[in-house]
Each structure stands twice: as C-alpha cells, then as structure tokens.
Amino acid sequence: MAKEHERIVILTGAGISAESGLGTFRDKHGLWARYRIEDVATPEAYARDPARVHAFYNMRRAEAATVEPNLAHAALARLVAEHPGRVTLVTQNVDGLHEAAGATPIHMHGRLAGALCHGCGHRWEASLVMAPEDPCPACGRAMTRPDVVWFGEMPYHMETILEALAEATLFAAIGTSGQVYPAAGFVEEARLAGAHTVEINLDRSDVAHVFDRHLIGPASETVPAWVEELLA
Incomplete structure (x- = not known):
C-alpha cells in the first residue's frame, strides 16, 4: 500500500447526491x-x-x-470496507444515502x-x-x-474530524462547493499535515487552487474510477 493511501479522509457534499435526484x-x-x-x-x-x-x-x-444511492455512494462504501488502511468518511449531507450504500459517515451537519x-x-x-x-x-x-446544523451553529464532531485531518495522508473533497466553512478549510488542514489532496467535482470549486489534483466529471463516473485506482 502506498504511504499516501494509509490514512484517507474524504469529505462529501451535495454534489455526490445530485445524481440520485437530490x-x-x-x-x-x-x-x-x-x-x-x-x-x-x-x-x-x-x-x-x-x-x-x-x-x-x-x-x-x-x-x-x-431516492437511492448512486454509483459514487456505492464506490465509497466499497473503499471503506476493502481498503487496508484507515478511511474516515465525513459528509456535509443530511441525507442517508451513504448509509443506504453500506457506509457509516460522520454527519457534520446532522x-x-x-x-x-x-x-x-x-x-x-x-x-x-x-x-x-x-x-x-x-x-x-x-x-x-x-x-x-443550521447556519450560525457549530458543526458536529469537529474534534474527531480535525484529529483525522491532522493524521491524513490523502484528503479528497467530493461534490462540494468550497463555499461553506469550516468544511471549505479542511483541505488546508490536510495540506498542513502533509496529505496529498484531490478534488472530485463537476467543476472546480472556490478552493480548487489549493488541491494537488482535480478529477472533473459526474460523481457516478469519477468516484468509482478513483476508488478502483486506490484499491488496485
């Protein structure tokens, strides 16, 4: 297993659920x-x-x-289940599509x-x-x-998330705009820890310049391909 794949932190936003109809x-x-x-x-x-x-x-x-989970949700559930390292899945989404696909994410927005x-x-x-x-x-x-979590309130589980980011070797943001903090700042936290950073999105986000790599396209195509790459 490549060193950069040992401790993965993944942030998902509304874009990963868009192809499910949300x-x-x-x-x-x-x-x-x-x-x-x-x-x-x-x-x-x-x-x-x-x-x-x-x-x-x-x-x-x-x-x-x-709605039902799409191929991106299924791919991340597979990554969590099969990856030999540690995968921390954090979501800004309040839907239950990650759970429906078989993963147990940290729901930072409830x-x-x-x-x-x-x-x-x-x-x-x-x-x-x-x-x-x-x-x-x-x-x-x-x-x-x-x-x-409403606007003006503190997101849930921030201590756990920040601890994972401080130890991350790979950070990925999937389907998120990069406009809402503190989630938009997670990439900076991961970079400070020395992590390789990947943005997976339909378009470049507001914080795209901070990422090392960009995978542009529908989540149902880009995420499964990326997971296959990690598990190969």
Missing part, C-alpha cells in the same frame, strides 16, 4: 434559490416560525425517502432522519412528518427540532 444548494436552480436561508435554516427562523421550518424539513425528508430536543438535548429518530407541538420523548416538552 438538489444541490447554491447553483441557479438550487435550494437556496428557492428558499431564503434566513427563513428556514437558522435558529432565529425556528424561533420566529417553527411551523415553517418544520414544513421545509418535512419536504426535504420526504424527498430523501424517495441528519434529516434525526430529531433533537433543544430543551434537554435528547436525540431520537425522526418521524417522516414533524411538527412544533411534538413532545420530546425524554422531557415531554414541545421543543422538537430537526437534528441538523
């Missing part, structure tokens, strides 16, 4: 072109109109329930399938439709929210 966020037809972030994806939006926020995430949860009580912090599996009056199973208060 929309991305920042292109001209993306989610944030149709909904204002300030209305549906901040703690302030939830405090102001929890029903509206729940309706938005109910819609996203329903969409996610209708999960659509999760519910969170913002009163006591209890977590549980969300129902398909959630509402502001849903009681917390632990404390009974009607303080239920989706277990997703």
